[in-house]
Amino acid sequence: MKIELAPAGSDDSLAGSQAHLQLSQAQRELTVKVVYYGPGLSGKTTNLQMIHKKLQPEVRGRLLTVETRDDRTLFFDLLPVFFSTAGGYRVKVKLFTVPGQIIHNATRRVVLQGADAVAFIADSQRSATEDNNTYWKDLHEDMLENGLDPQEIPVVIQFNKRDLPDTKGEAEIEETRRRGKEPVISAVAIRGEGVLETLFAVLQLAYRQLDARSQLSKHIGLDERTFLTQIFSHVDLVGTNLQQEMSLDSPGMFNRSVGERK
Amino acid sequence: MIDAAGNSVGNGAAKRESVLQRRTSLTELLDLPTFTDLLKGFVELYKVGVKVFDESGAKLADFRVGNGDFCSYVFSFPEGRARCTATVARVKDGPLDAVQGARPLEGQDPGIPSSMFAVPCFTGLRYLVMPIRWEGDLLGRVIFGPFTPDDLAELPVSLTEIGRGFDAANAQGLLARIRRAPEGTVAKVMAHFAQLVETLVTAGQKTYLTSQLHIEATLETNRELEEQNRRLETMNARLKELDRLKSSFLATVSHKLRTPLTSIMGYSEMLSQGLAGPINDEQSEYVQTILDKSEALLKLISSILDISQIEAGKVRLTFEPVDIAEVIRSSLTSVAPQAQKRGIVLQLSVPERQIRGTADREKLRQTVVNLLANAVKFTPERGKVTIALTEIAGQPELKADGYRISVEDTGVGIPREHHDHIFQSFYQVDSSSTREFGGAGLGLSIVKSFVEGHGGCVSVQSEVGRGSRFTIVLPTTPPAPHSVEIAPPAKASADRNRF
Numbered sequence: 001m002k003i004e005l006a007p008a009g010s011d012d013s014l015a016g017s018q019a020h021l022q023l024s025q026a027q028r029e030l031t032v033k034v035v036y037y038g039p040g041l042s043g044k045t046t047n048l049q050m051i052h053k054k055l056q057p058e059v060r061g062r063l064l065t066v067e068t069r070d071d072r073t074l075f076f077d078l079l080p081v082f083f084s085t086a087g088g089y090r091v092k093v094k095l096f097t098v099p100g101q102i103i104h105n106a107t108r109r110v111v112l113q114g115a116d117a118v119a120f121i122a123d124s125q126r127s128a129t130e131d132n133n134t135y136w137k138d139l140h141e142d143m144l145e146n147g148l149d150p151q152e153i154p155v156v157i158q159f160n161k162r163d164l165p166d167t168k169g170e171a172e173i174e175e176t177r178r179r180g181k182e183p184v185i186s187a188v189a190i191r192g193e194g195v196l197e198t199l200f201a202v203l204q205l206a207y208r209q210l211d212a213r214s215q216l217s218k219h220i221g222l223d224e225r226t227f228l229t230q231i232f233s234h235v236d237l238v239g240t241n242l243q244q245e246m247s248l249d250s251p252g253m254f255n256r257s258v259g260e261r262k
Numbered sequence: 263m264i265d266a267a268g269n270s271v272g273n274g275a276a277k278r279e280s281v282l283q284r285r286t287s288l289t290e291l292l293d294l295p296t297f298t299d300l301l302k303g304f305v306e307l308y309k310v311g312v313k314v315f316d317e318s319g320a321k322l323a324d325f326r327v328g329n330g331d332f333c334s335y336v337f338s339f340p341e342g343r344a345r346c347t348a349t350v351a352r353v354k355d356g357p358l359d360a361v362q363g364a365r366p367l368e369g370q371d372p373g374i375p376s377s378m379f380a381v382p383c384f385t386g387l388r389y390l391v392m393p394i395r396w397e398g399d400l401l402g403r404v405i406f407g408p409f410t411p412d413d414l415a416e417l418p419v420s421l422t423e424i425g426r427g428f429d430a431a432n433a434q435g436l437l438a439r440i441r442r443a444p445e446g447t448v449a450k451v452m453a454h455f456a457q458l459v460e461t462l463v464t465a466g467q468k469t470y471l472t473s474q475l476h477i478e479a480t481l482e483t484n485r486e487l488e489e490q491n492r493r494l495e496t497m498n499a500r501l502k503e504l505d506r507l508k509s510s511f512l513a514t515v516s517h518k519l520r521t522p523l524t525s526i527m528g529y530s531e532m533l534s535q536g537l538a539g540p541i542n543d544e545q546s547e548y549v550q551t552i553l554d555k556s557e558a559l560l561k562l563i564s565s566i567l568d569i570s571q572i573e574a575g576k577v578r579l580t581f582e583p584v585d586i587a588e589v590i591r592s593s594l595t596s597v598a599p600q601a602q603k604r605g606i607v608l609q610l611s612v613p614e615r616q617i618r619g620t621a622d623r624e625k626l627r628q629t630v631v632n633l634l635a636n637a638v639k640f641t642p643e644r645g646k647v648t649i650a651l652t653e654i655a656g657q658p659e660l661k662a663d664g665y666r667i668s669v670e671d672t673g674v675g676i677p678r679e680h681h682d683h684i685f686q687s688f689y690q691v692d693s694s695s696t697r698e699f700g701g702a703g704l705g706l707s708i709v710k711s712f713v714e715g716h717g718g719c720v721s722v723q724s725e726v727g728r729g730s731r732f733t734i735v736l737p738t739t740p741p742a743p744h745s746v747e748i749a750p751p752a753k754a755s756a757d758r759n760r761f
Contacts, residue, residue, distance in 0.1 A: 061396065061397040061398070062464055064464070064467065064468055064471070066468065066472050074472075075471075075472050075475050075476070075479075076471075076475065078471070080397040080398070082397055082398035083398070084398070090398055090399070092397065092398060104479075106479045106480075106482035106483040106486065107475065107479040107482075109482055110475060110478045110479050110482050111475070
């Protein structure tokens with residue numbers, strides 16, 4: 001994360017916090033970096049393509065992809081999402097994917113640098129279990145290599161490809177959920193199912209983490225609700241379970257944690 | 263971690279800022295020369311001036327067309343100059359909204375970006391201004407104009423009032439050189455231009471990010487490799503140290519084994535000679551067996567001592583003039599009893615003329631003995647072992663004058679795949695525990711070390727079931743003529759051994 005604060009006098013508690021902050025009088029900007037991590041062909045790029053499709057152009061930039069000839073991610077994909085707060089802060093959320101192929105180990109690590117939250121896209125097929133585990137371990141190693149604390153950086157797990165035959169059952173997914181603190185979301189990214197829910201969950205956790213670290217609400221007057229609404233009010237939520245809650249404008253939604261949502 | 267002053271204050275591994283987070287400017291994203299060419303083409307095609315500024319107000323491009331004389335004329339009046347400067351400042355540095363003298367575009371064309379706005383000039387001319395944004399960041403602004411709006415009927419008062427002596431007819435004449443067009447048309451051209459700029463910025467952004475990331479990934483890979491190298495170096499140093507300890511251990515143990523063995527042999531000999539009183543035939547036979555086995559054990563210990571000393575780099579060859587045939591004859595006597603016992607014929611072939619070379623007599627003798635002992639060991643009963651010495655002649659392998667000694671047998675032979683390995687220490691062609699032939703696998707390794715110490719080489723030709731021929735080629739005079747330290751030989755590596 002990068003926060004740039006305008007008034008020089010407002011850095012009282014920031015300098016002493018555990019956050020990785022850059023203070024500048026010139027720019028009033030908050031950058032949040034979310035990385036979609038996971039094994040090759042698990043659907044990371046598909047997630048970003050779907051988000052790009054569902055987001056209105058006012059809040060998102062172009063989807064930048066660098067692919068090999070056989071449509072595999074070569075370096076990364078990047079989808080910028082942005083808005084300005086009422087207080088004049090520019091908030092930029094940058095969604096990145098890492099290249100999944102094993103040979104791009106170093107690139108994955110570089111892309112992960114400075115991440116504020118991670119969406120781990122797992123393939124639900126039973127045959128992919130070993131890959132999922134390997135990349136899960138890699139994620140933790142890469143975090144440590146980058147000076148990120150795996151206990152501190154929030155991660156959301158997406159079980160993608162729920163529509164394919166021979167995938168893990170609900171009980172097994174429940175088991176995965178019980179084994180850790182990370183929210184687990186089922187998805188069929190290619191049909192857009194679970195994609196926005198994953199984005200919502202990862203952004204919510206990213207906000208909470210940043211707020212706990214740097215008191216975003218205090219310093220730039222940005223609360224969790226505003227943060228999420230600024231983005232999700234520009235999203236086509238048809239068919240998602242976010243739609244109902246957003247349209248009801250239920251205040252409870254933003255107070256509950258993602259894990260509790262059904 | 264970064265403190266308030268922007269310094270890294272992390273304890274341990276600091277969180278690294280990614281290149282992907284870095285902000286880029288318009289200058290970094292656009293290739294200015296080609297961008298300027300594009301602008302030029304635009305200006306020539308549409309006859310409207312174009313200016314591009316980056317977010318800090320620095321001018322990236324400026325093309326004027328048609329308005330030069332008109333503007334110079336207006337500028338020549340002090341009031342005209344003041345008003346002109348104010349307009350230019352508004353267009354170039356003013357807010358990027360339809361405020362402060364600017365107004366929204368006429369009409370609501372859906373193809374025109376809503377961020378575009380018009381700035382009327384006091385002369386009746388007009389500018390269109392549009393911000394260049396990327397991911398919500400302002401990268402700069404594009405200014406089209408000035409152009410004459412097609413609805414401009416006559417010169418406005420704000421122009422005609424600028425000074426006494428203002429010649430309206432002259433101004434009209436100069437104004438006619440400026441492109442007259444409807445605002446909507448210029449807006450469409452500008453919208454098209456904006457698309458082109460966006461395409462260029464997108465491509466620039468992509469190239470910039472990928473090349474930066476590529477560099478970072480390469481550096482990351484490099485860092486990993488360096489770390490691996492460091493680990494391997496440490497491991498290598500450790501292995502070398504272990505190897506040295508092994509050689510030193512072998513040397514010490516062999517030495518300590520030899521002392522009691524010499525006593526065993528001495529006392530056995532005294533017993534067999536009847537020095538401790540008469541012994542019967544059966545006792546004599548037993549004692550002889552003790553002597554034979556002790557002899558074999560002594561040879562083995564000597565070999566281990568030799569190879570460990572070679573490996574520790576402790577062996578020196580001392581050269582002197584040697585009668586080579588004499589060394590060969592003396593070597594034959596050491597293997598003769600063994601050969602005789604198994605009915606193996608030993609055949610010697612040496613030139614009539616005396617062959618003299620410079621060599622370490624003892625080491626050369628041991629070399630020949632080792633080859634002969636091997637030949638005898640691997641040759642079945644009633645076989646034949648031939649040793650031959652050649653005349654001194656030019657040796658192509660050595661690029662020097664020298665002689666060859668070959669030892670040929672009618673033994674079991676060595677399969678082709680083992681030829682490269684048999685000169686490594688402790689290497690056995692048959693490494694099974696039930697193998698037929700004894701030995702530690704050191705004889706040929708010692709041969710190779712000694713021969714190479716002489717500046718010579720050793721080779722093998724063999725056919726399974728037919729026999730083997732070992733040939734050593736030695737220079738008449740070793741390259742270092744007095745003495746030389748022997749380099750440690752190659753080791754048999756376990757992984758090449760097994761499968």
